[in-house]
Amino acid sequence: MKLKVYADRMSQPSRAILIFCKVNGIDFEEIKVELSKRQHLSPEFRAINPLGQVPAIVDGRFKLFESHAILIYLASAFPGVADHWYPADLSRRARIHSVLDWHHQNLRRGAAGFVLNTVLAPLLGLPLNQQAAAEAEKILISSLTKLENIWLKGNGKYLLGGLRPSIADLSLVCEIMQLELLNGKDRDRILGPHKKVLQWIESTRNATRPHFDEVHKILYMLKTKLSEQQSNQADSVMESRIRTPLTSKM
Protein backbone atom coordinates (compact mmCIF):
# COMPACT_ATOMS: atom_id res chain seq x y z
CA MET A 1 0.00 0.00 0.00
CA LYS A 2 1.14 3.49 -0.80
CA LEU A 3 2.38 5.77 1.99
CA LYS A 4 -0.32 8.20 3.11
CA VAL A 5 0.64 11.69 4.23
CA TYR A 6 -2.03 13.62 6.15
CA ALA A 7 -1.20 17.27 5.76
CA ASP A 8 -2.41 20.84 5.58
CA ARG A 9 -0.12 22.87 3.37
CA MET A 10 -0.71 25.85 5.66
CA SER A 11 1.28 23.98 8.32
CA GLN A 12 5.09 24.27 8.33
CA PRO A 13 5.83 20.73 9.49
CA SER A 14 3.35 19.37 6.92
CA ARG A 15 5.18 21.21 4.16
CA ALA A 16 8.51 19.78 5.28
CA ILE A 17 7.19 16.22 4.96
CA LEU A 18 5.60 16.82 1.56
CA ILE A 19 8.77 18.39 0.17
CA PHE A 20 10.91 15.59 1.58
CA CYS A 21 8.79 12.90 -0.07
CA LYS A 22 8.77 14.70 -3.41
CA VAL A 23 12.49 15.48 -3.43
CA ASN A 24 13.31 11.84 -2.65
CA GLY A 25 10.88 10.32 -5.11
CA ILE A 26 8.91 8.59 -2.35
CA ASP A 27 5.61 7.46 -3.78
CA PHE A 28 2.81 8.79 -1.58
CA GLU A 29 -0.75 9.97 -1.45
CA GLU A 30 -1.42 13.41 0.05
CA ILE A 31 -4.55 13.49 2.16
CA LYS A 32 -5.68 17.01 2.92
CA VAL A 33 -6.70 17.78 6.49
CA GLU A 34 -7.88 21.36 6.54
CA LEU A 35 -7.35 22.91 9.93
CA SER A 36 -9.47 25.94 9.07
CA LYS A 37 -12.38 23.55 8.43
CA ARG A 38 -11.57 21.74 11.67
CA GLN A 39 -11.02 18.49 9.79
CA HIS A 40 -8.22 17.60 12.23
CA LEU A 41 -10.88 17.11 14.90
CA SER A 42 -12.89 14.57 12.91
CA PRO A 43 -13.14 11.02 14.26
CA GLU A 44 -11.52 9.72 11.04
CA PHE A 45 -8.43 11.81 11.59
CA ARG A 46 -8.41 11.14 15.35
CA ALA A 47 -8.09 7.48 14.46
CA ILE A 48 -4.85 8.35 12.65
CA ASN A 49 -3.52 10.84 15.21
CA PRO A 50 -5.39 10.94 18.53
CA LEU A 51 -3.68 14.28 19.26
CA GLY A 52 -5.43 15.80 16.25
CA GLN A 53 -2.38 17.42 14.69
CA VAL A 54 -0.85 17.40 11.25
CA PRO A 55 1.36 16.06 9.79
CA ALA A 56 0.77 12.35 10.31
CA ILE A 57 1.54 9.35 8.13
CA VAL A 58 0.23 5.85 7.63
CA ASP A 59 2.63 3.34 6.08
CA GLY A 60 0.88 0.02 5.74
CA ARG A 61 -0.37 -0.63 9.24
CA PHE A 62 2.06 1.76 10.86
CA LYS A 63 0.85 5.18 12.03
CA LEU A 64 3.16 8.00 13.07
CA PHE A 65 2.98 11.71 13.90
CA GLU A 66 5.46 14.46 14.88
CA SER A 67 7.27 15.75 11.82
CA HIS A 68 10.84 15.15 13.01
CA ALA A 69 10.06 11.54 13.89
CA ILE A 70 8.37 11.15 10.49
CA LEU A 71 11.36 12.54 8.60
CA ILE A 72 13.72 10.19 10.45
CA TYR A 73 11.42 7.25 9.79
CA LEU A 74 11.12 8.03 6.08
CA ALA A 75 14.88 8.49 5.72
CA SER A 76 15.40 5.08 7.35
CA ALA A 77 12.50 3.13 5.83
CA PHE A 78 12.75 4.17 2.19
CA PRO A 79 15.73 2.97 0.21
CA GLY A 80 17.28 5.52 -2.06
CA VAL A 81 17.14 8.50 0.31
CA ALA A 82 20.65 9.98 0.02
CA ASP A 83 22.81 9.78 3.16
CA HIS A 84 23.16 13.56 3.57
CA TRP A 85 19.51 13.86 4.62
CA TYR A 86 20.11 11.78 7.75
CA PRO A 87 23.74 10.69 7.87
CA ALA A 88 24.64 7.23 9.14
CA ASP A 89 27.78 8.71 10.73
CA LEU A 90 27.23 8.68 14.49
CA SER A 91 28.43 12.17 15.38
CA ARG A 92 26.84 13.90 12.38
CA ARG A 93 23.56 12.19 13.15
CA ALA A 94 23.77 13.18 16.82
CA ARG A 95 24.26 16.84 15.90
CA ILE A 96 21.24 16.72 13.61
CA HIS A 97 19.18 15.36 16.51
CA SER A 98 20.51 18.17 18.67
CA VAL A 99 19.45 20.96 16.32
CA LEU A 100 16.07 19.30 15.72
CA ASP A 101 15.49 19.07 19.49
CA TRP A 102 16.50 22.69 19.90
CA HIS A 103 14.02 23.72 17.18
CA HIS A 104 10.87 22.96 19.24
CA GLN A 105 11.21 25.39 22.11
CA ASN A 106 13.18 28.03 20.22
CA LEU A 107 12.73 28.71 16.50
CA ARG A 108 9.30 27.04 16.29
CA ARG A 109 7.98 28.60 19.43
CA GLY A 110 9.19 32.04 18.40
CA ALA A 111 8.14 31.96 14.74
CA ALA A 112 4.75 30.27 15.20
CA GLY A 113 3.91 32.45 18.22
CA PHE A 114 4.86 35.65 16.43
CA VAL A 115 3.03 34.95 13.18
CA LEU A 116 -0.06 33.75 15.04
CA ASN A 117 -0.23 36.87 17.16
CA THR A 118 0.56 39.42 14.46
CA VAL A 119 -1.32 38.13 11.37
CA LEU A 120 -2.95 34.71 11.59
CA ALA A 121 -5.12 34.91 14.72
CA PRO A 122 -8.07 36.79 13.15
CA LEU A 123 -8.26 34.22 10.33
CA LEU A 124 -8.61 31.50 12.97
CA GLY A 125 -11.18 33.47 14.94
CA LEU A 126 -8.71 34.25 17.72
CA PRO A 127 -7.84 37.67 19.16
CA LEU A 128 -4.42 39.19 18.41
CA ASN A 129 -2.42 39.22 21.61
CA GLN A 130 0.18 41.98 21.62
CA GLN A 131 1.95 40.81 24.73
CA ALA A 132 2.26 37.27 23.40
CA ALA A 133 3.54 38.73 20.11
CA ALA A 134 6.22 40.69 21.96
CA GLU A 135 7.35 37.64 23.92
CA ALA A 136 7.40 35.48 20.79
CA GLU A 137 9.41 38.14 18.97
CA LYS A 138 12.11 37.95 21.63
CA ILE A 139 12.35 34.18 21.29
CA LEU A 140 12.31 34.44 17.50
CA ILE A 141 15.12 36.99 17.34
CA SER A 142 17.23 35.12 19.84
CA SER A 143 16.70 31.91 17.83
CA LEU A 144 17.71 33.60 14.58
CA THR A 145 20.82 34.97 16.26
CA LYS A 146 21.74 31.48 17.45
CA LEU A 147 21.18 30.09 13.98
CA GLU A 148 23.42 32.79 12.51
CA ASN A 149 26.24 32.52 15.06
CA ILE A 150 26.15 28.93 16.27
CA TRP A 151 24.26 26.51 14.05
CA LEU A 152 25.41 28.06 10.76
CA LYS A 153 29.02 28.46 11.84
CA GLY A 154 31.72 27.26 9.47
CA ASN A 155 32.04 27.25 5.72
CA GLY A 156 29.27 24.85 4.72
CA LYS A 157 26.10 26.23 3.21
CA TYR A 158 23.93 24.25 5.60
CA LEU A 159 23.46 23.73 9.35
CA LEU A 160 26.38 22.24 11.26
CA GLY A 161 28.78 23.02 8.44
CA GLY A 162 27.01 20.65 6.03
CA LEU A 163 27.73 20.73 2.31
CA ARG A 164 24.38 19.18 1.49
CA PRO A 165 21.01 19.69 3.21
CA SER A 166 19.76 17.42 6.01
CA ILE A 167 16.27 16.90 7.40
CA ALA A 168 17.11 19.63 9.94
CA ASP A 169 17.70 22.20 7.20
CA LEU A 170 14.40 21.34 5.58
CA SER A 171 12.44 21.41 8.83
CA LEU A 172 13.86 24.68 10.10
CA VAL A 173 13.71 26.51 6.77
CA CYS A 174 10.03 25.52 6.39
CA GLU A 175 9.48 26.99 9.86
CA ILE A 176 11.06 30.30 8.89
CA MET A 177 9.11 30.48 5.63
CA GLN A 178 5.95 31.37 7.54
CA LEU A 179 7.52 34.79 8.16
CA GLU A 180 6.56 35.46 4.52
CA LEU A 181 3.10 36.21 5.89
CA LEU A 182 4.31 39.23 7.86
CA ASN A 183 4.16 42.64 6.31
CA GLY A 184 7.35 43.51 4.44
CA LYS A 185 8.62 45.89 7.09
CA ASP A 186 8.31 43.41 9.94
CA ARG A 187 9.85 40.65 7.88
CA ASP A 188 12.86 42.75 6.91
CA ARG A 189 13.34 44.07 10.42
CA ILE A 190 13.39 40.52 11.79
CA LEU A 191 15.21 38.59 9.07
CA GLY A 192 17.32 41.35 7.50
CA PRO A 193 20.15 41.41 10.04
CA HIS A 194 20.72 37.66 9.69
CA LYS A 195 22.67 37.41 6.43
CA LYS A 196 23.75 33.80 6.81
CA VAL A 197 20.22 32.75 7.62
CA LEU A 198 18.96 34.47 4.46
CA GLN A 199 21.65 32.76 2.37
CA TRP A 200 20.83 29.40 3.96
CA ILE A 201 17.11 29.76 3.17
CA GLU A 202 18.05 30.38 -0.50
CA SER A 203 20.43 27.41 -0.56
CA THR A 204 17.83 25.08 0.91
CA ARG A 205 15.17 26.32 -1.47
CA ASN A 206 17.51 25.84 -4.46
CA ALA A 207 18.47 22.35 -3.37
CA THR A 208 14.82 21.28 -3.14
CA ARG A 209 13.40 23.02 -6.23
CA PRO A 210 10.88 22.88 -7.82
CA HIS A 211 9.09 21.10 -4.99
CA PHE A 212 9.93 23.74 -2.41
CA ASP A 213 8.19 26.51 -4.35
CA GLU A 214 5.30 24.34 -5.43
CA VAL A 215 4.47 23.29 -1.84
CA HIS A 216 4.87 26.86 -0.56
CA LYS A 217 2.53 28.32 -3.20
CA ILE A 218 -0.36 28.37 -0.74
CA LEU A 219 1.65 30.64 1.52
CA TYR A 220 2.27 33.19 -1.23
CA MET A 221 -1.43 33.12 -2.13
CA LEU A 222 -2.37 33.87 1.46
CA LYS A 223 0.25 36.60 1.60
CA THR A 224 -1.34 38.33 -1.39
CA LYS A 225 -4.76 38.06 0.23
CA LEU A 226 -3.44 39.49 3.49
CA SER A 227 -1.74 42.44 1.83
CA GLU A 228 -4.92 43.23 -0.11
CA GLN A 229 -6.81 43.23 3.18
CA GLN A 230 -4.20 45.52 4.65
CA SER A 231 -4.45 48.01 1.85
CA ASN A 232 -8.25 47.89 2.10
CA GLN A 233 -7.93 48.63 5.79
CA ALA A 234 -5.52 51.44 5.00
CA ASP A 235 -8.09 52.83 2.55
CA SER A 236 -10.86 52.78 5.11
CA VAL A 237 -8.57 54.44 7.65
CA MET A 238 -7.96 57.20 5.09
CA GLU A 239 -11.66 57.54 4.44
CA SER A 240 -12.47 57.93 8.11
CA ARG A 241 -9.68 60.50 8.45
CA ILE A 242 -11.21 62.47 5.62
CA ARG A 243 -14.62 62.15 7.13
CA THR A 244 -13.65 63.17 10.63
CA PRO A 245 -12.73 66.77 9.83
CA LEU A 246 -16.01 67.11 7.95
CA THR A 247 -18.06 66.02 10.92
CA SER A 248 -16.06 68.24 13.22
CA LYS A 249 -16.90 71.18 11.02
CA MET A 250 -20.57 70.50 11.29
Next chain:
Amino acid sequence: MMMEKLKVYADRMSQPSRAVLIFCRLNGIGFVEIKVDISKGHHLSSEFTEVNPLQKVPAIVHGSFNLSESHAILVYLNSAFPGIADHWYPSDIFRRAKINSVMDWHHSNLRNGAVSYVINTVLGPATGRTLNPKTAAEAEKVLFSSLSNLEDIWLYGDGRFLLGGSQPSIADLSMVCELMQLEVLDEKDRSRILSPYKKVLQWIDDTRASTNPHFEEVHNILYRAKKKFEQQCSRIAETQTKPSDKIGGHSKM
Protein backbone atom coordinates in the same frame (compact mmCIF):
# COMPACT_ATOMS: atom_id res chain seq x y z
CA MET B 1 45.30 5.23 22.68
CA MET B 2 42.33 5.23 25.05
CA MET B 3 39.67 7.80 24.49
CA GLU B 4 39.30 10.21 27.37
CA LYS B 5 36.43 9.49 29.71
CA LEU B 6 33.03 10.91 28.82
CA LYS B 7 32.34 14.22 30.53
CA VAL B 8 28.80 15.08 31.54
CA TYR B 9 28.14 18.75 32.32
CA ALA B 10 25.11 18.86 34.56
CA ASP B 11 23.19 20.66 37.27
CA ARG B 12 21.22 18.14 39.29
CA MET B 13 18.45 20.72 39.74
CA SER B 14 17.80 20.36 35.99
CA GLN B 15 15.47 17.57 34.83
CA PRO B 16 17.25 16.77 31.55
CA SER B 17 20.58 16.72 33.41
CA ARG B 18 19.21 14.17 35.83
CA ALA B 19 17.95 11.96 33.02
CA VAL B 20 21.40 11.83 31.43
CA LEU B 21 23.16 11.14 34.76
CA ILE B 22 20.77 8.33 35.67
CA PHE B 23 21.14 6.80 32.23
CA CYS B 24 24.95 6.72 32.42
CA ARG B 25 24.96 5.21 35.90
CA LEU B 26 22.38 2.57 35.07
CA ASN B 27 24.25 1.43 32.03
CA GLY B 28 27.68 1.37 33.62
CA ILE B 29 29.01 4.11 31.34
CA GLY B 30 32.24 5.47 32.84
CA PHE B 31 31.94 9.25 33.07
CA VAL B 32 33.01 12.33 34.99
CA GLU B 33 30.22 14.58 36.26
CA ILE B 34 31.12 18.23 35.94
CA LYS B 35 28.83 20.44 37.98
CA VAL B 36 27.49 23.56 36.29
CA ASP B 37 25.60 25.47 38.96
CA ILE B 38 22.96 27.50 37.14
CA SER B 39 21.97 29.44 40.28
CA LYS B 40 25.59 30.70 40.42
CA GLY B 41 25.62 31.54 36.71
CA HIS B 42 28.24 28.89 35.90
CA HIS B 43 26.44 28.06 32.65
CA LEU B 44 27.44 31.50 31.38
CA SER B 45 31.17 31.03 32.04
CA SER B 46 33.55 31.02 29.09
CA GLU B 47 34.68 27.46 29.90
CA PHE B 48 31.16 26.14 29.65
CA THR B 49 30.33 28.28 26.63
CA GLU B 50 33.19 26.46 24.83
CA VAL B 51 31.44 23.18 25.60
CA ASN B 52 27.94 24.40 24.74
CA PRO B 53 27.61 27.81 23.06
CA LEU B 54 23.87 27.67 23.82
CA GLN B 55 24.75 27.79 27.55
CA LYS B 56 22.31 25.09 28.60
CA VAL B 57 22.78 21.91 30.59
CA PRO B 58 23.10 19.03 30.06
CA ALA B 59 25.97 18.83 27.60
CA ILE B 60 28.62 16.18 27.01
CA VAL B 61 32.15 16.01 25.72
CA HIS B 62 33.29 12.66 24.37
CA GLY B 63 36.84 12.80 23.07
CA SER B 64 36.78 15.75 20.70
CA PHE B 65 33.01 15.56 20.21
CA ASN B 66 30.65 17.86 22.10
CA LEU B 67 26.88 17.67 22.13
CA SER B 68 23.90 19.36 23.81
CA GLU B 69 20.16 18.61 24.10
CA SER B 70 19.31 15.75 26.43
CA HIS B 71 17.36 13.66 23.92
CA ALA B 72 20.14 13.85 21.35
CA ILE B 73 22.62 12.94 24.11
CA LEU B 74 20.60 9.91 25.23
CA VAL B 75 20.30 8.68 21.65
CA TYR B 76 24.03 9.23 21.05
CA LEU B 77 25.07 7.36 24.22
CA ASN B 78 22.97 4.40 23.14
CA SER B 79 24.89 4.06 19.91
CA ALA B 80 28.33 5.15 21.12
CA PHE B 81 28.60 2.77 24.09
CA PRO B 82 28.49 -0.97 23.60
CA GLY B 83 26.36 -3.24 25.72
CA ILE B 84 23.34 -0.99 26.33
CA ALA B 85 20.17 -3.09 26.42
CA ASP B 86 18.01 -2.69 23.31
CA HIS B 87 14.88 -1.63 25.23
CA TRP B 88 16.36 1.81 25.95
CA TYR B 89 16.29 2.79 22.27
CA PRO B 90 15.10 -0.18 20.24
CA SER B 91 16.80 -0.88 16.94
CA ASP B 92 13.44 -1.92 15.48
CA ILE B 93 12.60 0.94 13.12
CA PHE B 94 8.91 1.11 14.11
CA ARG B 95 9.46 1.10 17.86
CA ARG B 96 12.26 3.59 17.48
CA ALA B 97 10.05 5.91 15.42
CA LYS B 98 7.37 5.88 18.15
CA ILE B 99 9.95 6.72 20.80
CA ASN B 100 11.20 9.60 18.65
CA SER B 101 7.59 10.74 18.30
CA VAL B 102 6.84 10.88 22.02
CA MET B 103 10.16 12.59 22.72
CA ASP B 104 9.37 15.24 20.11
CA TRP B 105 5.93 15.74 21.63
CA HIS B 106 7.52 16.19 25.06
CA HIS B 107 9.20 19.54 24.24
CA SER B 108 6.17 21.72 23.55
CA ASN B 109 3.81 19.87 25.86
CA LEU B 110 4.90 18.13 29.05
CA ARG B 111 8.16 20.06 29.38
CA ASN B 112 6.65 23.36 28.45
CA GLY B 113 3.79 22.94 30.94
CA ALA B 114 5.77 21.49 33.85
CA VAL B 115 8.71 23.91 33.73
CA SER B 116 6.62 27.00 33.32
CA TYR B 117 4.21 25.95 36.08
CA VAL B 118 6.94 25.21 38.61
CA ILE B 119 8.83 28.41 37.80
CA ASN B 120 5.72 30.53 38.15
CA THR B 121 4.43 28.97 41.37
CA VAL B 122 7.58 28.10 43.34
CA LEU B 123 10.99 28.33 41.72
CA GLY B 124 10.89 31.81 40.18
CA PRO B 125 12.29 33.80 43.12
CA ALA B 126 15.25 31.38 43.48
CA THR B 127 16.29 32.25 39.91
CA GLY B 128 15.62 35.96 40.21
CA ARG B 129 12.21 35.90 38.52
CA THR B 130 8.91 37.09 39.91
CA LEU B 131 6.00 34.67 40.14
CA ASN B 132 3.46 35.35 37.41
CA PRO B 133 0.00 33.96 38.23
CA LYS B 134 -1.32 34.47 34.70
CA THR B 135 1.55 32.52 33.16
CA ALA B 136 1.12 29.90 35.88
CA ALA B 137 -2.54 29.50 34.89
CA GLU B 138 -1.64 29.06 31.22
CA ALA B 139 1.11 26.59 32.11
CA GLU B 140 -1.32 24.65 34.26
CA LYS B 141 -3.57 24.17 31.25
CA VAL B 142 -0.71 22.84 29.13
CA LEU B 143 0.37 20.60 32.01
CA PHE B 144 -3.11 19.14 32.52
CA SER B 145 -3.63 18.51 28.84
CA SER B 146 -0.19 16.85 28.65
CA LEU B 147 -0.99 14.62 31.62
CA SER B 148 -4.31 13.60 30.03
CA ASN B 149 -2.52 12.77 26.81
CA LEU B 150 0.00 10.68 28.72
CA GLU B 151 -2.78 8.87 30.56
CA ASP B 152 -5.05 8.27 27.56
CA ILE B 153 -2.75 8.12 24.58
CA TRP B 154 0.90 7.47 25.35
CA LEU B 155 0.38 4.98 28.18
CA TYR B 156 -1.80 2.65 26.15
CA GLY B 157 -1.93 -1.11 26.31
CA ASP B 158 -0.94 -3.50 29.03
CA GLY B 159 2.72 -2.54 29.23
CA ARG B 160 3.92 -0.61 32.25
CA PHE B 161 5.81 1.90 30.14
CA LEU B 162 5.12 4.38 27.33
CA LEU B 163 3.84 2.99 24.04
CA GLY B 164 2.92 -0.29 25.64
CA GLY B 165 6.55 -1.15 26.50
CA SER B 166 7.29 -3.84 29.06
CA GLN B 167 10.68 -2.26 29.82
CA PRO B 168 11.65 1.42 30.05
CA SER B 169 13.06 3.42 27.12
CA ILE B 170 14.91 6.72 27.11
CA ALA B 171 11.51 8.40 26.64
CA ASP B 172 10.25 7.00 29.96
CA LEU B 173 13.37 8.21 31.72
CA SER B 174 13.26 11.68 30.16
CA MET B 175 9.60 12.27 30.86
CA VAL B 176 9.49 10.85 34.36
CA CYS B 177 12.45 13.08 35.27
CA GLU B 178 10.43 16.00 33.90
CA LEU B 179 7.47 15.15 36.10
CA MET B 180 9.65 14.72 39.18
CA GLN B 181 10.12 18.47 39.37
CA LEU B 182 6.53 18.67 40.60
CA GLU B 183 8.00 17.38 43.90
CA VAL B 184 8.96 20.96 44.77
CA LEU B 185 5.31 22.08 44.72
CA ASP B 186 3.50 22.08 48.01
CA GLU B 187 2.05 18.66 48.71
CA LYS B 188 -1.59 19.71 48.22
CA ASP B 189 -0.95 21.28 44.86
CA ARG B 190 1.11 18.33 43.67
CA SER B 191 -1.57 15.88 44.59
CA ARG B 192 -4.30 18.06 43.05
CA ILE B 193 -2.39 17.98 39.77
CA LEU B 194 -1.21 14.38 39.67
CA SER B 195 -3.78 12.33 41.56
CA PRO B 196 -6.41 12.20 38.79
CA TYR B 197 -3.87 10.41 36.59
CA LYS B 198 -3.63 6.90 38.00
CA LYS B 199 -1.68 5.39 35.14
CA VAL B 200 0.79 8.25 35.20
CA LEU B 201 1.36 7.78 38.93
CA GLN B 202 1.90 4.05 38.47
CA TRP B 203 4.28 4.71 35.58
CA ILE B 204 6.36 7.13 37.67
CA ASP B 205 6.68 4.45 40.34
CA ASP B 206 7.56 1.76 37.82
CA THR B 207 10.22 3.88 36.17
CA ARG B 208 11.67 4.83 39.52
CA ALA B 209 11.72 1.18 40.67
CA SER B 210 13.41 -0.04 37.52
CA THR B 211 16.15 2.60 37.71
CA ASN B 212 16.89 2.57 41.44
CA PRO B 213 19.08 3.18 43.40
CA HIS B 214 20.38 5.67 40.83
CA PHE B 215 17.02 7.36 40.40
CA GLU B 216 16.73 8.25 44.07
CA GLU B 217 20.37 9.21 44.45
CA VAL B 218 20.27 11.65 41.59
CA HIS B 219 16.93 13.07 42.80
CA ASN B 220 18.12 13.64 46.38
CA ILE B 221 18.89 17.26 45.62
CA LEU B 222 15.25 17.80 44.70
CA TYR B 223 13.97 16.39 47.98
CA ARG B 224 16.34 18.70 49.82
CA ALA B 225 15.12 21.67 47.78
CA LYS B 226 11.55 20.68 48.63
CA LYS B 227 12.32 20.89 52.35
CA LYS B 228 13.89 24.28 51.86
CA PHE B 229 10.81 25.59 50.03
CA GLU B 230 8.52 24.20 52.69
CA GLN B 231 10.49 26.05 55.34
CA GLN B 232 10.35 29.22 53.27
CA CYS B 233 6.61 28.81 52.88
CA SER B 234 6.06 28.37 56.58
CA ARG B 235 8.22 31.42 57.24
CA ILE B 236 6.14 33.42 54.77
CA ALA B 237 3.00 32.11 56.48
CA GLU B 238 4.39 33.24 59.84
CA THR B 239 5.25 36.71 58.65
CA GLN B 240 1.81 36.95 57.11
CA THR B 241 0.10 36.12 60.39
CA LYS B 242 2.20 38.55 62.43
CA PRO B 243 1.05 41.83 60.88
CA SER B 244 -2.58 40.75 61.11
CA ASP B 245 -2.03 40.08 64.82
CA LYS B 246 -0.81 43.62 65.11
CA ILE B 247 -3.80 44.97 63.26
CA GLY B 248 -5.99 43.03 65.65
CA GLY B 249 -4.03 44.54 68.54
CA HIS B 250 -4.41 48.04 67.15
CA SER B 251 -8.10 47.80 66.66
CA LYS B 252 -8.49 46.87 70.29
CA MET B 253 -6.72 49.99 71.38
